[in-house]
Amino acid sequence: MATSAGRMSGNRVSTVLGRKLGGELHKLRVEVGKTQQEAAVALSATPTKVVKMESGWVPMRDPDIKSLCELYAVDAEILGQLLELARKDRERRKVKGWWDDSQTIATQVEYISTEDAALSVRQWQMALVPGLFQTPEYTRSLGVADLAWDEIDRIEDVVATRAKRQARLHDDNPLRIHAVIWEAALRQLMGGPQVMSRQLAHLCELAELPNIRIQVLPFRAGAHPSIGGPFTILSFGEDGAVDVVHMETARSIIWFENAAESADFAILFDRAAGVSLSPYDSVRFIASVSKEMRD
Structure with missing residues (x-):
């Protein structure tokens, strides 16, 4: 488990593949005591460097990986896999994304x-419409209520950032999303009835896209395993990258990044989806709530 502070160090950022590589090196070190x-x-360095490498904070040099693998008595096949993972990680770190601009929080x-x-x-x-599905008006209403967004310009930065993220829903290789939303998030009047009615209508439109699956977990479903809090499971295409789970609270950001933890959250998600309305019935339910707000 790692908080956001543990994933960033100055201008060094921990990446999915970097953490996978660091985790493998940590496991190998522990296995040989x-x-x-x-x-x-073995690296002619300080323990701090080893900590950063095992946490995925820094891109790893091939000579360092080879020196550690020699110390850990790693065979040539595993060494080759680690070197390939390091190469892919270095390539990904070179890519500068739109989120690197100064306007992104x-x-x-x-x-x-x-x-x-x-x-x-x-x-x-549980309480909010997913960010990738939010209308600008809905996001602005959240900004007004959030004490951390204390300036109008900052609220608009968040709106602009979410709009850029949402573009992935419609590109040539769109992001696939399966969202399960508790009924409370649909009925909470963020911004008032008109804003919420438009937001719910937008959800119905998004549900028509082939890459988006939306289910509603109604109040009548009662207690369920995922009632403890919201979470997001992200899945990747790179070899060696396991699913990671993101949870955000009022005071911290938490990541779960090993196969066992990811599997546990996948089970929680599947159980929540299993007691939710079907995608077809969910859209009908959302439309009915939207109509109630218009009336």
């Missing part, structure tokens, strides 16, 4: 860059 100090000696950069690398997203939302 070596300490970070011993690994640092710093706490969003890591999530947005991770989302951009993803092929598909599964999202469970």
Whole structure:
């Protein structure tokens, strides 16, 4: 588990593949009973460098990987796999995305860059319409209520950032999204009845896209395993990249990044989807709530 502070260090950013590579090196070190100090000696470096490498904060040089693998008595096949993973990670780090501009809020950069690398997203939302589905008016209403968005310009930056993210829903290789939304998020009057009615109508329009699947978990479903809080599961196409899970609270951003944890959240998501309305019935339900607000 890592907070957002643990994933960023100055201008160094922890990437999906970098964390995978670092996790593999950490596992190999532990398996042979070596300490970070011993690994640092093999690199003629400080333990701090080993910590950064194992956390995926820095791109890794092939000579460093080879030195560590020699210390850990790693065979040639595994060494080759690690070197290939490092190569792919270095290539991805060179790509500058639109989210790197100064208008993107710093706490969003890591999530947005991770989302951009993803092929598909599964999202469970309890109180809000997912950001990729929000209308500008809905987002602005959130900004007015959020004490952290204390300036009009900052609210508009968030609106612009979400619009850029949403462009992926319609490009040549669109992001695939399966969203399960609790009924409460549909009935909370963000911005008033007109804003919410338009937002719900927009959800119905998005549900017609082949890459988007929307389900509503109604109040009548009762207790369910995912009631503890919202989360997002991001899946990738690169070899060696496991699904990662993102959770955001009022005070922290949490990532779960190993196969076992990802599998646990996948089960939670599937169970929530299993007790939700079908996509067809969900659209009918959303449309009925929208009509109630217009009336």
